[in-house]
Amino acid sequence: MKKNQLAAALAAALLSMLAISPLAHAEGKAATKAVKPGTFCTIQDAKACQDAVTPAQILSRFKAGNARFVAGKPRHQNYLKEMKATADGQFPLASVVSCIDSRAPAEIVFDQGIGDLFNARVAGNIVNEDILGSLEFAHKVVGAKLLVVMGHTSCGAIKGACDDAQLGNLTGLIGKIKPAANLITADIKDRTSKNYAFVEMVAESNVHLTVETIREKSPILREMEQKGEIMIVGAMYDVKTGKVKFYDMPGASKAPGSKS
Numbered sequence: 001m002k003k004n005q006l007a008a009a010l011a012a013a014l015l016s017m018l019a020i021s022p023l024a025h026a027e028g029k030a031a032t033k034a035v036k037p038g039t040f041c042t043i044q045d046a047k048a049c050q051d052a053v054t055p056a057q058i059l060s061r062f063k064a065g066n067a068r069f070v071a072g073k074p075r076h077q078n079y080l081k082e083m084k085a086t087a088d089g090q091f092p093l094a095s096v097v098s099c100i101d102s103r104a105p106a107e108i109v110f111d112q113g114i115g116d117l118f119n120a121r122v123a124g125n126i127v128n129e130d131i132l133g134s135l136e137f138a139h140k141v142v143g144a145k146l147l148v149v150m151g152h153t154s155c156g157a158i159k160g161a162c163d164d165a166q167l168g169n170l171t172g173l174i175g176k177i178k179p180a181a182n183l184i185t186a187d188i189k190d191r192t193s194k195n196y197a198f199v200e201m202v203a204e205s206n207v208h209l210t211v212e213t214i215r216e217k218s219p220i221l222r223e224m225e226q227k228g229e230i231m232i233v234g235a236m237y238d239v240k241t242g243k244v245k246f247y248d249m250p251g252a253s254k255a256p257g258s259k260s
Contacts, residue, residue, distance in 0.1 A: 046091040046115065050143050055231030058093045058146040059246070065111030070242045074111045086115035093117065094146035095138040097210065099125045103239045104152040110244070118144060123170075124157030124177045124206065125149055127213055136220045145230050147214070147221070150244070151207040152237040158203045159193035180206035207234040211248045 041049035068074050095118035096106040106112075106119050118138040120131050127135075127149075138144045151158075160170065161177035181191070181202045188198050211234045215222045224230045234248035 046086070047089075050091040050093060050145070053093065053145065055145045055228075059231060059233065062094070062110045062112075062146070062148070062244075063246070066109060066242075066244045068111045069109050074108075075113075077113045079114055082114035090115050090142065092138070092142065092144045094148060095120065095135055095144050096148045096150055097122075097125050097127060097131065097135070097214075098148075098150040098237075099123060099152055099155060099157065101152055101155065101239075104150070104237050106148075106150060109237055109242065118142075123173055124155065124161070125151050125210060126173070126176045126206070127210055127217075128176075132214065132218045132221075135214070136218060139224060139230050140220050147230055147232045148235050148246075149207050149210045149214070149233070149248075150235040150237055151203045153200055153203065153239050155199070155203050158199055158206060162191060162193045162195075162199055162202060177202075177206055180209045183209065204236055207236060208248060210234070 041052065065074075093116060096110075097120045098104055098106050100121045100123050106117065110117070118134070120127075120134055122131065135147060139147065157174065157177060158180075159165075160167075161174045161181055164178075165171070165174055183205045184191075184198070184201050186201075188195065191198055193199055211232055214232060215225065221230065221232065225232050232248070233246055236245045236247075237243075238245075
């Protein structure tokens with residue numbers, strides 16, 4: 001009897017040292033559930049976090065992340081830990097349609113980690129059937145709740161559209177951006193890439209147009225937005241300051257291509 005009591009006492013002491021409750025030990029699992037990296041929920045795992053947060057909360061998260069980036073105080077990203085945590089599944093909170101420009105990496109400018117967002121990158125941040133299909137997968141299938149179309153200043157693709165550049169397959173891509181330039185109805189004499197102000201007007205117009213194209217050509221995403229399941233917004237990243245400006249909020253009366 002004394003031997004049994006001694007064994008029980010030793011087992012209890014060992015469990016105490018390991019900070020594991022006897023009940024949890026008996027069930028073969030830790031008493032508290034680990035929080036997966038790559039989310040901003042502190043008491044839920046990645047799937048529960050994705051289910052619980054709203055599109056507006058995720059947008060606020062992006063704004064706060066960009067503020068940290070601009071201030072030079074980003075979070076410490078443990079990429080190896082995030083990679084392991086998301087190896088068996090992903091539950092991103094958002095998707096970003098952005099340009100391939102090397103100066104505008106969405107994960108970095110929004111101070112996010114592995115598993116936080118889908119990122120579709122193409123020159124001029126336009127959309128086609130392939131990207132729309134990818135976005136429908138990201139939101140309808142996987143559950144992302146915020147969709148951001150992010151353009152940037154000094155965009156080479158926008159400049160190419162302003163100058164009617166001709167170069168292989170790039171010619172066709174630029175043709176998809178030209179409608180954004182045509183929406184700028186102001187009396188501007190120099191409508192080329194030499195006019196910095198005009199280039200930035202076209203860049204913003206292109207973002208608005210892409211947002212509206214998503215709503216028009218994807219009934220799935222449009223319905224999700226109308227139901228409040230997702231939010232679709234436009235954004236502009238300034239390559240000189242690092243700041244991101246948001247617009248095109250749902251329900252806004254702004255016409256595509258108009259200045260904010």
